[in-house]
Amino acid sequence: MTITVSSVQALLPSQAPSGAEGPRLVIVEAQPLMREGIAARINAGLPSARLVYVGGSLHAALEVVMATGCDSAIIGTRCEGPITEVVAASAFAMHGIPSVVLVERPSVQGMEAALIAGAAGYIANDCAGDEFIRAVETVINGGSWAPIVEMYRTGLKSTSVQLSAQERRALVLYASGMTQDAVGRRMGIKPCTVKHYLDRVREKYAQAGLAPRTKLELHALARKEGLLP
Known part of the structure; x- marks a missing residue:
């Protein structure tokens, strides 16, 4: 029917x-x-x-x-x-x-x-x-x-900063608007582990001359890197 x-x-x-x-x-x-x-x-x-x-x-x-x-x-x-x-x-x-x-x-x-x-x-x-x-x-x-x-x-552009698969996934989900708790549930990990991945992302980009501190800056970074539309 x-x-x-x-x-x-x-x-x-x-x-x-x-x-x-x-x-x-x-x-x-x-x-x-x-x-x-x-x-x-x-x-x-x-x-x-x-x-x-x-x-x-x-x-x-x-x-x-x-x-x-x-x-x-x-x-x-x-x-x-x-x-x-x-x-x-x-x-x-x-x-x-x-x-x-x-x-x-x-x-x-x-x-x-x-x-x-x-x-x-x-x-x-x-x-x-x-x-x-x-x-x-x-x-x-x-x-x-x-x-x-x-x-x-x-066609995916390469980046000078090499992220692990989990770091990349945490960045995309978090920068898209999800909370760390929600990202953790989605990835099947603890929120503290999500924070660890995001801290590692920030550290790697800081070493490359960038310093994304806020969620808004991470969103802008993810878009610049081609990870978000």
Whole structure:
């Protein structure tokens, strides 16, 4: 049974049709026309899918996920409030939910940040309908979808400062807006270990003539290094 956008917005999780089958999806997109378009593509390409949440609030989407479960999340180009796609992808990943990130202009840096945060798919929001559906199906089935992966492998700029994989991941997550506690939960480590990684990042850049002290300075540094879009 296909659930339309209007019916999804009116339904509480417990009101979903009992006979509905197929993957359970959430759509997080703050722009009404955009999220209606995403939902329409899902309805057309995956008619068995259950849209258990369609809206702009990450918090509301996570409440639905915890109450009803979910097989995949689709993160649009805008979320309500100061929430980036990186933070949203990380939040869903913490609940074991793979996500597909839709972006206006795909980039190597944006893809790396999204994948490090836990997204399983990264794709342009104006991609062809069949490509969008293939991406969603691939992620639902446990795979990953990043069509610019070759660009990522060959185009990522090298830096004079060599960070370990964990230092790099901690920097990206923290600079994207997460707290040290949240970064620790996402990485499966203690907050004090996150602080240690961030201190090491600061030390390495200080040795290179930079001195990022504040979170804002780390964010600017991560963008300059191509780690954040």
